[in-house]
Amino acid sequence: MKTNVAIIGSGNIGTDLVMKTLRSKTLRPAWLVGVDPQSDGLAKAAKLGLKTTALGVEGLIPHLRADGIRIAFDATSAHAHAHNARLLQDESVFVIDLTPAAIGPFCIPPVNLSADLLTDRLNVNMVTCGGQATIPIVAAVSRIQSVKYAEIVATVASKSVGPGTRQNIDEFTRTTAQAIESVGGAERGKAIIIINPAEPPLIMRDTIHCVVEHAPDKAAIAESIAQMVREVQKYVPGYRIVNGPVFDNHRVTLFVEVQGLGDYLPEYAGNLDIMTAAALRTAEMMVERQLLPKEGRRLVSASQSQEAVQR
């Protein structure tokens, strides 16, 4: 039997998640939650047989028990997430956060998705699209030898960047840089995002630079990167190396391209896909490894999560 999930946020990311979750072997998208009754996403989801509400998370809460919702994806905004997370955690719903709120620990599936990460709290954060596309490579280098500095440049098509990201682009650079350090394992991280309006839109491109402390073990690093790329390709088939690894003294550079599946936005929006695919993979692992908390069990109380938000 599939586990029912709810998707909160009926924009690009939420609607893309609906379409990807419909193909999941273990999950079933039961609800799409929005705030705008006119949203294209809600109409589309209703057509696909999902229950929908335009009343925000409050519209979902009364149905959680009856519909057996155990996992929710939040694709709203950092501000809305703080509120949503509080309400959902009180109902013992595990929340996968695709906003930059970062209340829960960062999750980059091929690097740190583990039972410990998922059972620690009722909330994980999926960092950013640029983080999902680049931090696996930083980790692939740092598991071979220590990385003093890692810098990523994410170039995305203008049409794939929604208003939320635009209004707070600093959250992208800050959150990505933090996760390059804490998940990627670099001593210091920096992130740059470039938005390109070219027509036809360009496929997401990412450049990853790592500066290693000692002379690089080229063969070991190249093999580790190749392995990691295969891991990412398991859930984002259009993730591929364009050039590199280039070794220049202590610098290791990789150029990658992320082509999406074209579920909701066209294939150029690999930045969208890599977020939604990573979030979906995280939810599937919860179910496959039976990590979902017992109903009614409160891992994080409302007041604790309030503190987390304020912090």
Next chain:
Amino acid sequence: MSEQKSVVLHDMTLRDGMHPKRHQISLDQMVRLAMALDDANVPLIEVAHGDGLGGGSINYGFAPHSDSEYLRAVIPKLKKARVSALLIPGIGTADHLRMAVDCGVTTMRIATHCTEADVAEQHIGLSAKLGVDTVGFLMMAHMVPPDELVVQAKKMESYGANCIYCTDSAGTMLPADVTARISALRGALSARTEIGFHGHHNLAMGVANSLAAIDAGARRIDASSAGLGAGAGNTPLEVFVAVLTRLGVYHGTDLYKLMDIAEEIVVPMMDQPVRIDRDALVLGYAGVYSSFLLFAKRAAEKYGVSSRDILIEMGRRKTVGGQEDMIEDVALTMARS
């Protein structure tokens, strides 16, 4: 002319000039040059990494000092001139903006690609709130027609910018392109909003374009001593001042002192002549971001391909400011085929 026109000259030598210097201008050089420009009555001087605050990176190059070290060294030494800083959201953040204002910067210029003004809402809003002169800087402005530039300019104005720039980052505009854009901006924006023009000299149009901008209503013009700036450089300040003087446009600066600064301080600082060599010409000809110049030359040498071909390919891919990482990528792909 019935009434005398006047312009505010904005010096780029210490910011755009960082590009041809690979961001390696020393603190002493910065202070000396800034003091000399101040002494020549240049009213506004930009100080930052070439790619704006927070630009220090593998992608763009690291300067020997932090932005705040440069700002704190220069600002206290100036008698009259004020200091501006550039910030490109996506590279720098609001933290850099606050830092710069703390250091005494009184003009913040927030730059985006000419179609992406809305990524600057937060930064323009913060700058205006901090009470500093706030400029919206629309880069690669040749890539959109005048009416689209107006849409973006109005967004920046609505976020709190009191001055909007039409920025010819590729040095590819001709005077008629400038006239069309500046006139459209002047006609659409509030009379209180100033208009500025930032030129590059890749087609030798820096001075002519700046004059066209003034005629169409621009009152702030960027220029650089001896043209020190990305590509074939910016509008050469001393040449432009000589022309303004002959035209009777008020600029308030000292022409002879500016000539001497160019000759005695800036030209000797140059690592290579800042001139319209064939690669710089390609930038202007193909409409490519001027800062790509030295990156393309280096990648060409490293991978045995033509720098001209790299730049033409960067243009064909419709790259925008900041995509320096694509240069090595393009060179690698070209070397493989």
